[in-house]
Amino acid sequence: MPESEDRTLLKVERLVKHYPILGGVFLKPVAFVRALDGVSFQMAEGETLGLVGESGCGKSTLGRAILRIEEPTSGSVWFEGENLLELPSERMRRIRKRMQIIFQDPFSSLNPRKTVSQIVGEPLLVHGVHSQKEREDRVMELLELVGLRREHLRRYPHQFSGGQRQRIGVARALALHPKLVVCDEAVSALDVSIQAQVINLLKDLQQMMGLTYLFISHDLGVVEYISDRVAVMYLGKIVEIADKSMLYRTPRHPYTQALLSASPVPDPDSARNRKRILLKGDVPSPIDPPSGCRFHPRCPYAMARCSQEEPPLAPISPGHLAACFLTSENAFST
Numbered sequence: 428m429p430e431s432e433d434r435t436l437l438k439v440e441r442l443v444k445h446y447p448i449l450g451g452v453f454l455k456p457v458a459f460v461r462a463l464d465g466v467s468f469q470m471a472e473g474e475t476l477g478l479v480g481e482s483g484c485g486k487s488t489l490g491r492a493i494l495r496i497e498e499p500t501s502g503s504v505w506f507e508g509e510n511l512l513e514l515p516s517e518r519m520r521r522i523r524k525r526m527q528i529i530f531q532d533p534f535s536s537l538n539p540r541k542t543v544s545q546i547v548g549e550p551l552l553v554h555g556v557h558s559q560k561e562r563e564d565r566v567m568e569l570l571e572l573v574g575l576r577r578e579h580l581r582r583y584p585h586q587f588s589g590g591q592r593q594r595i596g597v598a599r600a601l602a603l604h605p606k607l608v609v610c611d612e613a614v615s616a617l618d619v620s621i622q623a624q625v626i627n628l629l630k631d632l633q634q635m636m637g638l639t640y641l642f643i644s645h646d647l648g649v650v651e652y653i654s655d656r657v658a659v660m661y662l663g664k665i666v667e668i669a670d671k672s673m674l675y676r677t678p679r680h681p682y683t684q685a686l687l688s689a690s691p692v693p694d695p696d697s698a699r700n701r702k703r704i705l706l707k708g709d710v711p712s713p714i715d716p717p718s719g720c721r722f723h724p725r726c727p728y729a730m731a732r733c734s735q736e737e738p739p740l741a742p743i744s745p746g747h748l749a750a751c752f753l754t755s756e757n758a759f760s761t
């Protein structure tokens with residue numbers, strides 16, 4: 428890693444992921460879906476960064492591109508001092524032990540024909556733990572860690588509730604002692620009461636094991652509860668990033684303000700109970716995103732300049748960055 432950022436675990440620089448759309452007789456690319464368009468941020472060891480935005484904004488693609496489940500088009504991803512996008516596949520396979528993902532739908536991400544013992548033990552087998560006894564001991568340890576019991580070892584995924592299945596997904600993700608865990612809508616498919624249990628489990632495990640989470644969700648309430656910092660994405664770009672309390676109390680980007688104004692707040696006296704901001708129109712297509720600031724066709728504050736120039740993601744106060752001309756000019760407040 429170029430600078431001396433001791434606690435930096437992950438540094439993403441100008442990450443791009445474009446998917447070609449093939450057409451014509453020779454099936455050549457005729458256009459590109461610009462799912463990620465120059466995303467940069469970093470994460471410190473042990474922190475939780477929440478990643479929010481409407482569906483299709485690129486947040487899941489970002490999680491997958493970091494782990495190279497989806498191969499990025501360009502940019503760099505520094506993890507523990509190595510640029511993952513330059514690593515040969517064998518080295519990447521080893522590093523992937525330290526970076527895991529928990530998916531949204533625990534049912535479809537668990538093989539229905541395998542027992543819990545096989546599912547959780549699989550990463551151990553793939554990474555060279557050949558002794559069955561050793562594997563089973565570790566699986567048992569992991570199941571206890573996530574609140575499951577010995578009798579669950581020989582059961583199949585369909586014999587568990589949604590919350591228990593997600594616990595199995597968490598156990599599998601932790602099998603190889605990861606440093607970074609991408610939680611991709613990890614609690615979105617669960618009932619609210621079960622969501623709280625799994626989130627508290629994730630928090631406890633983080634404390635115990637020093638884990639770093641990239642927590643992707645469309646649920647602003649859940650993200651507020653679990654995150655230290657929050658990044659807001661719109662059409663393949665980060666438009667605002669800040670400490671959780673700063674972002675939720677004083678959102679500066681008009682898109683963040685609109686998102687938060689639409690999110691229910693349990694406390695009726697909360698400062699977050701601000702007037703609902705209704706956005707014009709739908710999210711534009713990532714195949715042909717608007718010029719200049721991508722948010723300009725929907726932004727209530729848009730000026731002529733906004734359709735011509737792209738605002739950079741720039742600091743507006745320590746640790747608080749936003750991509751908006753008005754924040755850089757300090758011309759409006761919340």
Ligand code: SF4
Binds near residue numbers: 682720728
């Ligand atoms: Fe709105 Fe312009 Fe700011 Fe974009 S740069 S968010 S269009 S005011």
